Amino acid sequence: MGKSTILLVDDEQGLLDLLTFTLRKFDIHDVLTATTAKGALKLLEKYEVSLIVLDIMLPDGDGFEICKEIRSFTSAPILFLTAKNQDIDKINGFNLGADDYITKPFNPTEVVARIQVHLRRYQMIDNVSKSIYDFGYFKLNKRSGQLFVQNKEVTCAPMEFLLLTFFCEHINFIFTASDLYEKVWLPYQHGDEKTVVIHISRLRKKIEPNPKKPQFLINVRGLGYKLVKPEAKL
Structure with a gap:
């Protein structure tokens, strides 16, 4: 895995210290931390970050709103790490562009394992072979990790991109939600x-x-679901 910079955002300094220590045990040494939403956004203006771990309840802002703002300018994976464990919170997080949702209390080693998985998937987008899927209205460039809709680039979160890539590689094949979860998400x-x-x-x-x-x-x-090209719809 190449060099990666992780941003941890939480108002509990002890939690930040614990995750930083655990990440460094697993050879992830470039770790930035912020205890406020304002501090996180300032760091994102200054540094190119590979992945963000984000709390929802911050002293100066709502993590959901911060996630929405972050997603407007980067496709880096966003992992919520929060005490909010209701299904509606999880659904809201995913709808706003999060790639994972972990509830407190947590096992720091598991959190780092998930971080590593998302980093690998994010880096896969830059390392895949040349392949462009053109559907007219939208175009997916597998090699560059870009999605264009009506010739304008659209920000696409890593899991969205990998899911769309899977569909593009299996045009007109039907998959259940269970199939897709197993093939795109699992076993990681x-x-x-x-x-x-x-x-x-x-x-x-x-x-x-x-x-x-x-x-x-x-x-x-x-x-189930399938992706079709215009000429294959009839």
């Missing part, structure tokens, strides 16, 4: 099939002219 990340459904919804908002009436990423009733 815990969660459930709701994560897949949320990411499909997020992708539709980006690649569909009308997300409520999908033309490309369609649902085959009772069977």
Whole structure:
């Protein structure tokens, strides 16, 4: 794994120290920390960060709003690490662009393991072979890790990109949410099939002219989801 810079954002200094210590045990030495939303955004202006671990309840801002702002200028993975453990909070986090959601109390070694997985996936986007998938309305460049919609680049979170890439590599194949979770998320990340459904919804908002009436990423009733090219829809 190449050199990576991690940003940890939490108002508990002890938690920041624990995660920093654990990350360095696993050879991740470039670690930035912030105890406020303002401090985190200042660091993001100054440094190129590979991954962000973000608390929701910060003294000067809401982590959900910070996530939304961060996602507007970077596709680096965002992992929520928070005491908020309700399903609605998790769904909200994923809808705003988070790639993972970990609740407190936590095992620091597991958190670092998840960080490593997301870093590998993020770096995969830069290392894949040349391949461009052109659907007319949108275009995915697998090698550069870019998504273009109507010829304008659209920010795409790592898991969204990898999910869309998987669909592009399997045009017109039907997959259940369970299939997609197993093939794209597992064995590296815990969660459930709701994560897949949320990411499909997020992708539709980006690649569909009308997300409520999908033309490309369609649902085959009772069977699952598939990606189709315009000429293959009839």
